[in-house]
Amino acid sequence: MKTKLRIDSDMKGNNMVMELENEEKQGDIAEAKLEGNESLNAELSDVEGGYPMYHIKVDKGFYSIYELKRKYDKGDKRIILDSDFQREIVWKPIQKAELIESILMGLPLPIFYFNQDKMGRLIVVDGRQRLTTLFEFMSNRWALKGLKVLDELNGEKFSDLDPIVQSQIEDYQIQAHVIQPPTPDRIKFDIFDRVNRAGTRLNKQEIRNALYQGKSTRLLNELVALDVFREATDGAFVKNARMKDRYIVLRYLAFHLYLKEELLVNDTKYVYKNDIDELLGLTMEQINIMEDGVVEELRSLVTDSLQKTMDILGQNAFRLIRENGSRSPINMNVFEVIMHLMSKVGAEKDGIKGRLAQAVNALKEDAKFHEAIGDHRDNWQKVKARFDMVDEILEGLYD
Numbered sequence: 001m002k003t004k005l006r007i008d009s010d011m012k013g014n015n016m017v018m019e020l021e022n023e024e025k026q027g028d029i030a031e032a033k034l035e036g037n038e039s040l041n042a043e044l045s046d047v048e049g050g051y052p053m054y055h056i057k058v059d060k061g062f063y064s065i066y067e068l069k070r071k072y073d074k075g076d077k078r079i080i081l082d083s084d085f086q087r088e089i090v091w092k093p094i095q096k097a098e099l100i101e102s103i104l105m106g107l108p109l110p111i112f113y114f115n116q117d118k119m120g121r122l123i124v125v126d127g128r129q130r131l132t133t134l135f136e137f138m139s140n141r142w143a144l145k146g147l148k149v150l151d152e153l154n155g156e157k158f159s160d161l162d163p164i165v166q167s168q169i170e171d172y173q174i175q176a177h178v179i180q181p182p183t184p185d186r187i188k189f190d191i192f193d194r195v196n197r198a199g200t201r202l203n204k205q206e207i208r209n210a211l212y213q214g215k216s217t218r219l220l221n222e223l224v225a226l227d228v229f230r231e232a233t234d235g236a237f238v239k240n241a242r243m244k245d246r247y248i249v250l251r252y253l254a255f256h257l258y259l260k261e262e263l264l265v266n267d268t269k270y271v272y273k274n275d276i277d278e279l280l281g282l283t284m285e286q287i288n289i290m291e292d293g294v295v296e297e298l299r300s301l302v303t304d305s306l307q308k309t310m311d312i313l314g315q316n317a318f319r320l321i322r323e324n325g326s327r328s329p330i331n332m333n334v335f336e337v338i339m340h341l342m343s344k345v346g347a348e349k350d351g352i353k354g355r356l357a358q359a360v361n362a363l364k365e366d367a368k369f370h371e372a373i374g375d376h377r378d379n380w381q382k383v384k385a386r387f388d389m390v391d392e393i394l395e396g397l398y399d
Helices: 014-024 065-073 093-104 128-138 163-171 185-195 204-211 215-224 227-232 244-259 276-288 292-316 332-343 349-365 367-372 380-398
Strands: 058-064 112-116 122-126 173-179
Touching: 058 065, 065 128, 065 163, 093 128, 093 163, 122 128, 122 204, 128 163, 185 204, 185 276, 204 244, 204 276, 215 244, 215 276, 215 292, 227 292, 244 276, 244 292, 244 332, 244 380, 292 332, 292 349, 332 349, 332 380, 349 367, 349 380, 367 380
Parallel strands: 112 173
Antiparallel strands: 058 173, 112 122
């Protein structure tokens, strides 16, 4: 049955729209502990100098609902809704129906925020629930119910509506602020943070997981789900880790690729300038375009290094032991250098197991090592110092 629409022009529903928007931003997430993770905070990185204004590009865009759904339905997904950083909050049927009602009443929706990646895809920063609701309704996945203003539409699916009413939904223009290349990651983090301040503040890895979806996010998800990762980190990230588990694995992979001089920018060897966010973003970007076989090599590298860590150092491998004998949380810098060390230990590990464990324990107590993982830990001089120290351990074992 086709239903025609009657709207009184003096109807007001802005409160309804804002209530829906506030609902989208609710929710909180428990945190796991990670030592040394100050750089995860979604604030501008502590890097010398800023970026020229021409590197910061945020444009206003207007999109019809029809246009956005067409992008979403394409085989290569030109609009990304299911970002891993987004909180899983499901709207109630009445909230969904009232969104459709607001559109048909001609009420403005709050501004959407998209990030445009280098492939031209639009990643939804803010507005996921609203777009999901619209796309599902236009796909006839649910019917309107509980409406009090346009109550004649209750029980109707999209296909039941009069074609004119369908067109009102399809032609409805939403306004979006679109973060475009070459805006650097640390500026994007600040934008994400400002947009999401009404809800749980996202950390940088949660934001990165939205910006660089693809092979890199799948690889990180798979690695932290491994039994050997859970064992080697002593279950530290079993509870919701706010992606701190993915963060430490990504840091290891980033420094691994950098030290092997395999990170490139415009076919030129990348030079690390103390901007950890730039390094990690570049790493995810590069993994996304790697051949499957190369990604599999990285997966094996991490898996094998974790297993050797367990075999040689046990469950305290990535922790420091305090003077009172208590254990620190997992230390991200200890994780990256121990994984680097284990990646270089060969099949002869059983013959050097005792000496290697002793050398690692001595390293963790070394004042110079503590200096290298202390303040300004992502400064290249400190990064190089701690990796050089673990390389010296290997050289000493094989002398």
